[in-house]
Amino acid sequence: MTRTILITGGSSGLGEGMAREFAARGNNLALCARRTGRLEELRDELLQKYPGLAVSVRALDVNDHDQVFEVFREFAAEFGSLDRIIVNAGIGKGQPLGTGNFIANKQTAETNFVAALAQMEAAMEIFREQNRGHLVAVSSVSAIRGMPKNITTYGATKAGLASLAEGLRVELARARSPIRVSTLYPGYIRTQINEKVKNAPFIVDAATGCKAMVKAIESGKAECFVPSWPWRPIGFLMRRLPVSALARLF
Template sequence: MTRTILITGASSGLGEGMAREFAARGNNLALCARRTERLDELRDELLGKHPGLTISVRALDVNNHDQVFEVFREFATEFGTLDRIVVNAGIGKGQPLGTGNFAANRQTAETNFVSALAQMEAAMEIFRAQNRGHLVVVSSVSAVRGMPKNVTTYAATKAGLASLAEGLRVELVKTRSPIRVSTLYPGYIRTAINEKVRNAPFIVDAATGCKAMVRAIESGKAECYVPSWPWRPIGFLMRRLPVAALARLF
């Protein structure tokens, strides 16, 4: 059965990579991001490889919250139904607290949490009307604990996003809703957002990471570390290490 998948932040990085993987699996795509020229190029590339698919693109700045609702609704009307929505758009501009970089931390918090909340609201509005759907949120391994320095605000936003998803899962289980919610915790995957990071442990290239992300999404599990090895055991340990031990690691 052909499904329709909406992906935000699809013009580069993980969003672009997941679009390629989902297209290869025969899915129709609703792709949105700020850089429409990149989206047009990606659509043309994917239709060249998979001419039987329907791929629609729209401009979206996720920090324009009214536009989030408009674009999601337009995609739902165009396709008739949306089977899966991947909340992927995000940035990593955080800086150590108290170093005069509040603007960068605020932008990170607003984009990664408040704008993700808007995307989740818009997605759930559609899924509740359909009484079905699969919401996927892209968090981070850094969400499992408080992180120091440049990652402090980023990690906090990703923890908040994971908490939103978990709270929604609790609600949906309680109401016996058929809607599913999954949280991904990617480890280090080489994309533009972290291209300047040096000595990142266990880093994988974007193609490898995106294949693992799509496999995790297709599994339908509530929570997945990506790639599972070694990030699942690392995540388990990070949740339990004392703060002094974390400080030595970072």
Template sequence: MSRTIMITGASSGLGEGMAREFAARGDNLALCARRTERLDALKEELQGRYPGLTVSVRALDVNNHDQVFDVFRAFRDEFGTLDRIIVNAGIGKGQPLGTGKFRANLQTAETNFVAALAQMEAAMEIFREQNRGHLVTVSSVTAVRGLPGNVTTYAATKSGLAALSEGLRVELKKSGSPIRVTTLYPGYIRTEINEKVKNTPFIVDAETGCRAMVKAIESGRSECFVPGWPWTPIGFILRRLPESMLAKIF
């Protein structure tokens, strides 16, 4: 039986890559992003490759919080049910604090945390009504520690998203709810967000990274570093390094 999977930020990068992976598995897709022309092209590609697939696309700016709720509900009404919602939309802006780049840091905080909160609220509203569903949040390996420079705000937003997801997961387990919550911690995966960054250690191409993300989602685990190697041991080590060591590495 086909599932319906909703992905935000699906017009490029990890969202686009995951859409392709789920389509190959036979899942129907509800895809949203700001760039609808790219969503339309992706829909045409996937339906051409998998004729029996249903792909629906809608415009969504996740910083328009009312629109978040409207789009999530519209997809639910269209498909009748949403089996999995992946909170993926995000940006990678950020500058060292106190260097006159507050607006860039504010935009990062609003998009990666506040807008993610809106998406989680909208998703959980649907899942609580259904009494089932799988919520997936895309954090980052940077979430495990506070990091310096351009990454400070970005890492903080991803840490906040991970904590929000964990708190929700604990609540659902406490109540015995069948709703599941998974947090992904991607390592370095080459996408538009980091295409200009050079000398990035352990980076993998988007196809490899997205395949690992979908495999992790399907595993049913609550938290996953992706790809598992080498990011699972790296995450373990990063959580335990003293700040003096972090200062030397980053």
């Protein structure tokens, strides 16, 4: 059965990588991002490689919240339904608090949390109407605990996103709804967002990371660390280490 998957931030990085993986698995794609030129190039490439698929692209700035609802509804109308929506779009501009970089932290918070909330609202409207669907929130291992310096605000936004997803899981389980919600906690995956970061532990290339993300999403599990090794045991430890130990690590 061919499914239709909507991915935000689909023009580069993890979004682009997941799009390639899902296309290879025979899925139709609804891709949106600010940079339509790159989206169109990706669409043309995928259609040439997989001519039996449907790939639709639309411009979307996730900070334009009205546009989020509009674009999601247009995709749903175009395909008839949406089987999976992946809330992936995000930025990593965070800076240490109190160093005169409030604007960068504000932009990070608005894009990674408020805009993600808009995407989840729009997705759930569609899924509630369909009475089915799979919502995927791309969080981060930095969401597990409060992180220092440049990661403080970024990690907080990803923790908020993970909390939204968990709250939905509780609500939907209580209602015995067929709608599923998954949270991914990616470790360090080399993309444009972190290309200048040095000494990132256990970092993997984008292709490896995206394959692990798609495998985790397809598993349907509520929460997944990706790649599972070594981030699952690292996540287990991070949740339990005292602040003094975290301070020595970071």
